[in-house]
Amino acid sequence: MNGAVPLPLGLADLSFSASGDSRVRRTVLPSGVRILSEQVPGARSSTIGYWVAVGSRDERPDTFGSTHFLEHLLFKGTTTRSALDIAVSFDAVGGEHNAVTAKEYTCYYAKVQDRDLPMAVEVLSDMITSSVIDPEEFETERGVILEELAMADDDPSDVVSERFFEAVLGDNPLGRPIGGSPETIEAATHDRVVKHYRENYRAQDLVITVAGAVDHDELVAGVERALIAAGWDLTLEAAPVERRVASGELIERGSPLVVVQRPIEQANILIGVPGIPAGDDRRSTMAVLNSILGGGMSSRLFQEIREKRGLAYSVYSFSPSYSDQGLFGLYAGCSPAKVAQVSELLVGEFRRFADGGVTADEMGRAVGQLSGASALALEDSDTRMSRLGRAEITLGEFADLDESLRRLNLVTADDVRELASELVSRPISIAAVGTIDENAFTGLV
Structure with missing residues (x-):
């Protein structure tokens, strides 16, 4: 294929x-x-x-x-x-x-x-x-x-x-x-x-x-x-429902900051921006970007916030996508007293990513991680079944493992930096749950 x-x-x-x-x-x-x-x-x-x-x-x-x-x-x-x-x-x-x-x-x-x-x-x-x-x-x-x-x-x-x-x-x-x-x-x-x-x-x-x-x-x-x-008349002709079409327009932000006060031991923080839709040609670039910034234990966020500073146990980035919209988010769970510091580090790493680009070593690790994870996931028929459904309902095309790997290997460091720069330019939203002083987010949104 x-x-x-x-x-x-x-x-x-x-x-x-x-x-x-x-x-x-x-x-x-x-x-x-x-x-x-x-x-x-x-x-x-x-x-x-x-x-x-x-x-x-x-x-x-x-x-x-x-x-x-x-x-x-x-x-x-x-x-x-x-x-x-x-x-x-x-x-x-x-x-x-x-x-x-x-x-x-x-x-x-x-x-x-x-x-x-x-x-x-x-x-x-x-x-x-x-x-x-x-x-x-x-x-x-x-x-x-x-x-x-x-x-x-x-x-x-x-x-x-x-x-x-x-x-x-x-x-x-x-x-x-x-x-x-x-x-x-x-x-x-x-x-x-x-x-x-x-x-x-x-x-x-x-x-x-x-x-x-x-x-x-x-x-x-x-x-x-x-x-x-079951009584369905399959001789009645009907065209399959049309797939959703991306408009190309960014949505209007709902709120720059939402804080839910809860008397819990840890603060949960999510910081992010609108991302890219599922059918965007840059979805392989997004996968590489996400891997380098917060997709594993060698990622920048994990190393900076957990390994070097010990400020959080769970810290990562993610990029859900839909037919016409997407999100890019950064998550960390930390002590309420560390919210300001952790939030500044999350946003700071995001911005430095766009300004400074990525190294050849980071690109190699990301492509290797994504390639291996994709191959291992396909050992499970559940993943293959879901891939068929997503291909039919959302994407309108089927890409096998070889094609997915080919696309990953075409991603360049410049592609990643350009996408990061585009994401950073979009309005940031923050959501947080815990015993949190809203002033901890001053200057971030």
């Missing part, structure tokens, strides 16, 4: 070899359902995911929290299976099953032995198409979700992360909490969540990805049988 392989929505069939002698195939049914598989030589298990490109950012004001609410409810039973039946299906074969709600998608997934993949297709198809969303179960799950939110609110790292997204992204829907808030979950109604389900769980919304031990033709046939049995 030379270069990334485009995934046009209008192309019905696609097949190609990828690194490691794996085989990637993609089928788009006339109904708009997209099915992708990566057959990995020697694999004895499979990971399967059912994706819809609907996340928390897509909710209307009257449906905030519905996407996460719905994720819970699809495990509570269908017209032919109870919640216990669903759980037993996977437990009885030693499989794993779960779901994740994100800002731009929801994914229901399972990992099973190769012989149990047909069962996983049947059960997940049933959940996606035929969830009952019983009113009594709805009220029971409301309590479960409120407890989940309360648990997150007790974790200062979760709290500071939510406040950070709000501070950087402002009124952009990406800045909202994925799980909603206690107020929005209390306000959610059964009818609104059912409507959300009916509007967004359609054939043209569905993407199915499988990696590991999988025969693509058998997979497609099994999916078609399961969806037809």
